[in-house]
Each structure stands twice: as C-alpha cells, then as structure tokens.
Amino acid sequence: MLQVHDSAARWRSYFEETCANKISTLAASWPKQISFAIDFAEIQAWDVPFAELILNHPRVTIRNADSVLAGMCQESGYDAQPRLRIVGLPPDAMHRLRDISSDEVETFTTSEVIVTKVSELKPRIYNAIFTCSTCGNTVEISQPNELELVEPSECDENAGGCGRSTSGRGSTRFELRHSESTMIDNQWIEVQELPENVKPGSQPVRLSVLAEAELAGKHVPGERIRINGIPYVRTLKRGGAKTPMFDVYISMHSSERKNIPLEEIEISPTEIADIEKISQREDLVELFIRSIAPSIIVGEEKMNWIKKSLVLQLLGGVARKYGDGTRTRGDIHILLLGDPGVAKSQILSFMGRISPRGRFTTGGGTSAAGLTAAAVRDAFNDGRFSLEAGALVLADLGLCAVDEFDKMTADDRGAMHEAMEQQRININKGGVSATMPTRCAVLAAANPRDGRFKDVDWGDPSTYLHKQIDLPPPLISRFDMVWMIQDSVDSTRDRRIGEHIIRVKRTGVPEHLIESGHSVEPDQLLKEQMFTTDVDGNDVLTADFLQKYVAHAKRTYHPVSDDKVMDILVGHYTEKRKKMDDEVNSVSLTARTIEATLRMAEARARLFLRDYVTEDDAKQAIAMDGIWRHLANDSNINPADHTGVPRRAQSAERSIQSIVRNLGRELNGEFTTIDVYNVAAEQGFDEDTVDRMLRNIQNRGDIYAPSVGVWRIS
Ligand code: ADP
Ligand code: MG
Numbered sequence: 001m002l003q004v005h006d007s008a009a010r011w012r013s014y015f016e017e018t019c020a021n022k023i024s025t026l027a028a029s030w031p032k033q034i035s036f037a038i039d040f041a042e043i044q045a046w047d048v049p050f051a052e053l054i055l056n057h058p059r060v061t062i063r064n065a066d067s068v069l070a071g072m073c074q075e076s077g078y079d080a081q082p083r084l085r086i087v088g089l090p091p092d093a094m095h096r097l098r099d100i101s102s103d104e105v106e107t108f109t110t111s112e113v114i115v116t117k118v119s120e121l122k123p124r125i126y127n128a129i130f131t132c133s134t135c136g137n138t139v140e141i142s143q144p145n146e147l148e149l150v151e152p153s154e155c156d157e158n159a160g161g162c163g164r165s166t167s168g169r170g171s172t173r174f175e176l177r178h179s180e181s182t183m184i185d186n187q188w189i190e191v192q193e194l195p196e197n198v199k200p201g202s203q204p205v206r207l208s209v210l211a212e213a214e215l216a217g218k219h220v221p222g223e224r225i226r227i228n229g230i231p232y233v234r235t236l237k238r239g240g241a242k243t244p245m246f247d248v249y250i251s252m253h254s255s256e257r258k259n260i261p262l263e264e265i266e267i268s269p270t271e272i273a274d275i276e277k278i279s280q281r282e283d284l285v286e287l288f289i290r291s292i293a294p295s296i297i298v299g300e301e302k303m304n305w306i307k308k309s310l311v312l313q314l315l316g317g318v319a320r321k322y323g324d325g326t327r328t329r330g331d332i333h334i335l336l337l338g339d340p341g342v343a344k345s346q347i348l349s350f351m352g353r354i355s356p357r358g359r360f361t362t363g364g365g366t367s368a369a370g371l372t373a374a375a376v377r378d379a380f381n382d383g384r385f386s387l388e389a390g391a392l393v394l395a396d397l398g399l400c401a402v403d404e405f406d407k408m409t410a411d412d413r414g415a416m417h418e419a420m421e422q423q424r425i426n427i428n429k430g431g432v433s434a435t436m437p438t439r440c441a442v443l444a445a446a447n448p449r450d451g452r453f454k455d456v457d458w459g460d461p462s463t464y465l466h467k468q469i470d471l472p473p474p475l476i477s478r479f480d481m482v483w484m485i486q487d488s489v490d491s492t493r494d495r496r497i498g499e500h501i502i503r504v505k506r507t508g509v510p511e512h513l514i515e516s517g518h519s520v521e522p523d524q525l526l527k528e529q530m531f532t533t534d535v536d537g538n539d540v541l542t543a544d545f546l547q548k549y550v551a552h553a554k555r556t557y558h559p560v561s562d563d564k565v566m567d568i569l570v571g572h573y574t575e576k577r578k579k580m581d582d583e584v585n586s587v588s589l590t591a592r593t594i595e596a597t598l599r600m601a602e603a604r605a606r607l608f609l610r611d612y613v614t615e616d617d618a619k620q621a622i623a624m625d626g627i628w629r630h631l632a633n634d635s636n637i638n639p640a641d642h643t644g645v646p647r648r649a650q651s652a653e654r655s656i657q658s659i660v661r662n663l664g665r666e667l668n669g670e671f672t673t674i675d676v677y678n679v680a681a682e683q684g685f686d687e688d689t690v691d692r693m694l695r696n697i698q699n700r701g702d703i704y705a706p707s708v709g710v711w712r713i714s
Contacts, residue, residue, distance in 0.1 A: 002049045004057045008064040010050050015072060018046060023082075027073035030080035034214050036069060037254070039088040054086070055093055058108040058230050062086070062253065083213060085254040089228050097193050098205040100231050100248060109250075110228045112197075112258060114394060115219050116206065117190035117379055119386035120431040124212075125149065127182040130174040135162035139174065149176075187216035188380040189252070191227060195359065195394075196264055208380060211252045220434045221373065221389030222396045224258040261397045262356050265551040274530060275549050278541075279609040285311070288607065291541040293350040294534040296343045297500040305627050306483050309334055310347070312624070313399070313441050314355055314550050315606040317599030318558045319423075329423050331441035332599050333478055335405070337469060338485030339452050344445035348401035351443050354543040356551050357398020361391040363444075364407035369393075371400075371408055372415035373436055375429035385430030392419050395440040405444035406470045413475070417674050418709070420478040426709075444479070446471065453486050474677045474687055480596035481628045503535040552609075559605035561598065561613035568618040569597050572625070590688050597621040655683055656693035660703060664713040673709045 002010070015023055019038075026036055044051040054061045065084040073080040089110040097111055130139045132155040139152045139159070152174050155161030164172040189211055193204040209227060211218065219225060230253060233246035258264075267275075281287060285308070292307045312332055319330035336344045352360030361371070368374050369390035379386040390412070392400050402408075408416070419425050419438045426435050448454075449470040469476065476482060513519040523543070530545045541549070573594050598613075600621035605613045659679045663671040673694065680690045694711070697703050703711045 002053050004053065004060050007050075007053060007057075007061040008068055010047065010053075011061075011065045011068040012072075014043065014046055014050070015068060018042070020072075023069065023072050024076050026082050027076055027078035027080045030073070030078065030082055034082055035085045035254075036082045037085045037087055040086050040090060041088055043086070044090070055089075055108045057106075058253065059106060087228065087254050087256055093228075096197060096205075097191070097207050100207070100250075102233075105231050105233055105248065107230070108228065108253070109231060110226055111191075112194055112224070112226050113191035114194055115189055115221050115223045115225060115389070116192045116394065117188075117386050117388045118219065118221055118432070118434070119188040119380050119382075119384045121185045121187050121216050122384060123183040124186050125176075125178075125181045126184045129177040129180040131177060132161055132164070132172050133175055134164055134172040137161040138177070138180075184213045185216040186210060186212045188382070188384070188386065189219060190379070190386075190388075191225075191250075194224065194264065196357075207248065207250055209250045209252050215252050215255065219255065220436050221387055222393035222436045222438075226256040226258055227252055228254045228256070262551045262555050265356055265548060267548050267552055271548055272552060274545075275552050276609065278530075278549070279607075284607065287539070287541065288546075290534060290538055291546055293343075293347050294540050295504045296346055296350075297497050302483070302485070302631060305624070305631075306336070306347075306485075309481050309483070309600075309624060309628070310351060310443070311607065312600050312603035313443060314351075314546075315553055315603040316441055317602035319439065327423075328595065329421065329439070330599060330602065331423070331439065332480045332596075332603060333420055333442040334444070335476065335479040335482045336443075336445045336485060337448065337482060338445070339487035340447060342485045342487050344485070345403050348403050348443055348445055351399060352401035354546055355399035355441075356547055356554075357395060357440070358401065359391055359395040359398065359440075360401045360403070362407070363402055363404040363412070363446075364409070365391070367391075371402060371412045372419050372438070373425050373427050374411065375427055375432055377430065385432050387427055387432045387434055387436075389436060392438040392440055392442070393425065393436045396437045397439050399441045399443060402442060402444045404446065406446040413472070414674060416475055417478060417677065420475075442479075453484075472678060472681055474681045477590075477592065477686070480599060481624070482632060483628055484632050500535065507535060553606045557606050557609055557611050559602045559611055559613045559617075561601065561618070564615050565601065565613045565618045568615060569594055569601070569622065572597065572622040590686060593625065597625050600624055652685060652689050653693050653696060656680060656685065656690060657697060657702075659683075660694075660697060660711070660713075664703075669713045670706075671711055673711065676711075 023036070026033060040051065040054075043054065062084060066081070069084060070081045073082065086108075089108060093108055093110050095104060095109045095111055097113065100109065100111070125143050128141050128143055128149065130141065130152055131137065132139070135155060137155055137160055139155070139161070141150050141152060143150055152166070154165035155163060155172055155174075157163040162172065164170055166172060166174065187210075189209040190206055191209055192206045195204060198204045209229065227250065229250040231248050231250050233248055235242045236245040236247050237243065278284070278287070288311045289304060289307045292310050296307075297303065309332075313334055316332055317330035319327065321327045336347065338344055349360050352358040363371065365371070367388070367390065368376050369388035371392050372390045373393055374388050374390065375385055376388055377383070377385050379388065391402065415425055420442055423439045424435050424437050427433060446469070448468040450468070453468055509519045509522050514521055527544055529542050531539045532542050534540050573591075576593070597618070598621070601613045601617040604617040604620055605611075656676070659676055660671075663675050663679065667675070673690070676690050676694065677687050680687075694703070698705065698711075701714055704714055706712055
C-alpha cells in the first residue's frame, strides 16, 4: 500500500511525467510568481491511491511536494522555492464549517465561506538560521508552525559543529540570525458559513483561518470563497495554563473565488421555462406586488406604490463600468420613513429574507463593524489590528435591509455616503487597509426625529416635516425613493387593516404544534412550489420561486435604452427642474434623479425579462418618481429636494471656501470630501455644488488631492 513516506517519490514521478516544462518556466520567474496550481482531478486521473493519500495526509504530502519542487528547480539551476497549490477538491472533501470535527482534523477539506474579518499581515520565520555561540557553526531549522520557535538542542558534530548541547555542563547557546532567516507573511482570516446555508434563526458558524505566503492579503472581507485547507487543533489556554480542550482552526492551503453574482441559486431548465411563462402574464406587475409581503395589506394606494417600488428594487438596474475606470451603480436604494407600527420592520424582514443574498440588520446593531466596516484591535487574540466587515459588505451583490437606519453610529454615517453611491468602503487604519465592495441595494427604515411625525404647524418651523427627519440631507439624497408613511386615523382604513391582520393570523400554524412535531413548518410545504394563495384567495408567488425569478432575470438580462427612452427621462427631469422654486428649493433635484429613473426603468424591463428598455418602462419610472415626490410633498416635505435653507448661488464659492478653510484648521490641513458635504449641507449646499466649488478651489491651487476623496491645504 502507498505510504506517506512514498509521497516524495510519487510527486517526483508526477511532476516529471506531467508538468516538467511548467516547473522550469516557474523556476525562472520565481519569486515573482511563487505558487504552482494543480487541479486535484489531474492528480486523481494520474493515480487514484496517491490522490487519496493526499486527501488523508495533506500536511506531509504537500510539504514533500514543495521540497520536490524546490529540488527540481535547483537541478535546473534556480534557487527557487515554489509552493504547490492544489485546487478543485472533490465533493467528498466538502464540509460545512459546522460539520468540521475531530474526524476532519489534519485531513484535506474544502468549505464554501464568506470572509468576515482579516488581520494585518505579520512576517514570521519560515526557515530559521542559528549560530552556535561557542564554535560559530550555523544550523538551519525549518519552522513548521507559528506557535513556537523550534530551536536546536545541540551543535551537531556531523554537520561540522562542536557537539555541545544547550543544557548540562559545558553547554552552548544558539543565536537566531534574523537577517539570514527566511520570513513569510501570515494573516488571520475569519470566515463564516454562507448565510443561505444557515437555517433562519440559527447563528452561522465562524472559524479562524491562517493564511501564509502569497495567500496572506489575498482576500478582503465580504468575499465569498471556497477555501481548501487543513483543519488543526490548538490547546485552549485558560489563564495561561493549558487545558484538555481544543480549538479548531484551518490552515489555508489554497482558495478559489466564488463571487459570480447569484451563482448559488440553482435554476433548472424546467424552472426557466416556468419563469418565462409567468413573465408573459397580463397581470405580471400585480402578481409581483401581491407577492411582496402578502401579510401586509395592499388595499391602500400608498402601500401599493411602495410594494411596486420594492419589486423594482429586487430586480435592480444595471451596474456599469466605463473606460476611465469609473462605475455607476444599478442598485435601487429605498428609504421608508414612518410612524411606529406601520409595518416597516415587517416589510424589511420580508425583503431581507426573499432577496437573493438578502440580509436584515438594524442600524444600531451590536457588531463592532456595524453597517460598513471597522478596524478592531486584537480580534484574533494576538494584538494585531484587523478589519471587520459590516452588514453592507456581507450583503455584497444582494440586498441589505437596515431597520432603525437613523440609529446608526457616527462612523457608519461617515462611511455611508461612499458605501451607497460608490458602493465600496475604504479603510486604512492601524496597519490594515482594504477596499471592500458594498454592491447591494439598501432598503432602510427610520422613524421621525421624535418617534412620530408631528402635525405641521406653519407658524412653527420645527414642525416642518423636513425638520422631523433625523438624517442629514446628503445621506437622504442617496436614496432613489423616500416613502413617508404617516399613521393617521381613518376608520375605514383602520378596519380594513385590522380585519386583514386577523385573517392573516388565521392562516398561520401555531409554533407549538410545529415544534412538538404535530404540524409541518409552513414554508417547508411551499418549497419547490410556484404559487400559494393569499388571504383574499388570489394567487401569489412563493418566496422560493420569487427568488429564482429574480436571480434569473438579474443574471440574464441587462437592458439597454435608446434615444426615445432618453428623451422621456430627460424631459421629466428638465420639467421638474424648471418648476422648482429658484429662490428656496433649488437644491437637490439633481442629475441623480435621471440616474434613479433610468435604474427604475431598467428594473422594470428586467421584470418582463427584456434586454431593452421600452418607452413604457420609462414612463412608469417617471410616474414612480413623481408619486413618491408628490406623496412626500403632500405631507409638505420632499426630503431629497429640500435642505430647508435658502441659498444664493453667487455666495456658494465663498461659503465653501470658508468651510474648507475651517476644516483645514480643525483637522490639521487634511479633510475629506465627505467632511465638506456634511458641513455644506447644514448651510444648504448640495453635493454637486460642493464638487464644483472644490474643483474651482483646486484649480486655483489652494488645495490639492493626495488621494481620492481626500484634500489637503496647499
Ligand atoms: P414598524 O416597524 O413600522 O414600527 P412593525 O413592522 O413592527 O412596525 O408592525 C407592527 C405590526 O402591525 C406588525 O405586526 C404588522 O404586521 C402590523 N401592521 C401594521 N400595518 C399593517 C398593514 N398595513 N397591514 C398588515 N399588518 C400591519
Ligand atoms: Mg420597527
């Protein structure tokens, strides 16, 4: 039978027979390229028992492979140490993190995970060189693990040393030669099970992973990867003393990226046929509206529009990249601003559940990383800084429902503008720096400033509705739509909602019966089904099918628009701008509005599974834009249009200039564009004005930009 100690010989035959050429090319380009990737299937095709051996004893076999590789490089005249990276492990090596137990320790396993945290890089000694302080002879010892330094115990005579040992009479000491030893980088990574593989209500399992050499620094939080590695255990220490308990870690061997949008949702050809058939239905839009949170009553006209906007949000517009390196988002952001008890939280939790890669979180959440990201010290108990992903990063390429949006931390407030518009977060703190993507649609809910909208009294400016929102206007302007939901007393409506709530309750199954095994989980019954019925007896799509429809539409259709569509959208925008009161409200119906309506039109085209935007899509989009603005105006507010402070254009430059001067003084000469936005907003300037003015000031040479979004006084 093939034994572990045979593996060096097997590797040599394998390399020589299958990839000798590749190895000599690699030897020549080392260390620019240090890893040598092989697909597991190729080894398996070459020798099945050998492939088995690698799966069962990865640590030794891979170490042998690396020394064989180094030997072959040496023979062809290169002093190179390439690293073998095996990818594409077979399905039987696949484990969920929660299933990794003592059986998997020290075997080759692969898991699909999302990266939640990364530490800063630290070098460690990989190959240590010691000199004997008595005779000066050098000893080389390779250091297999990061926990302890393996030191020589005697100065070996066979290797030309003096034969003294490090203890007893006439002992010697060894000195570590840092400059001659070989170092490699290492990094701790925290990974978590993919949310879609975790049952609702249970916590995803997390594990710490050690990444070394070129794998350190390869991944950023929020990435979905398949990690191939070797689980290992370490003694748990309590108060400095060892205990018989162990913690499991994974030593990363290789990784494969998984960030192809929505690939985790599998759709069969029959299901695609079903989706296409449904897309032909006359009542497609109504069917979708009914299927969004069916337990929330639709009868009311406003709720109908809100649900329609949520349908568009699910599908989203098209994100695009351009030749100059810029990108525009396709995701539609929606804010629900309303009194307590109007079902905001219910809607959010529904959307977080049914949207592909959806997440539900609250603004004042408990995680240190909050909504965006945070640099935290000592997350892995070794004093290093690490970077932790917040909810928006973890919802990359999905939807993030944020309840209590107004309760978010000051840090989040600062990072949110970039996270929502550029859809990335830049963090650079304490030796760790990374750019993390936040390409998700944001559905936020917030209460008015004092918990409830107050009646507007024109004699009292503090009751003007825009004063009742506890969010800065620049942040509000990031939303494509802002819905105001006031809880006003209206007996007919109250009765309708009341009856609806009771009728919905009647359709529920008592939780006790489910848990005692007398009834089946209702959502389990609906798995694999397309339709169910709501309390009014109408057909609605099941959450499962809705998710598949959305995933299919989003990955297959990327609608484009022609000149006619452009005319409609631009016409709407210029009309609206003309009507604005130049004196007071000229602030924020900006070019953003065009982008927002285009996204809505594209989303509607996707709903119909079309690759092009029709005039009808464009008209519906501007109707939607008009409606939310109108409803907001109806309550005397138009948050995105209104900062509440009159301004005169000619003073803009002077005001911004003085803001810049003050910020420069306060912040030691360096400040960010967002700092300027925030202060300028208080004085009634929108961001486009700020951008324009900053450019003017820059052109005059008063400030310069050391990096994107950062300014310095010259
Ligand atoms: P909010 O987050 O806005 O404070 P919740 O989502 O907690 O409100 O809703 C409170 C309760 O009222 C929920 O149980 C919800 O189902 C019910 N409710 C409120 N409005 C409606 C409505 N229009 N249709 C159905 N149920 C509603
Ligand atoms: Mg709530």
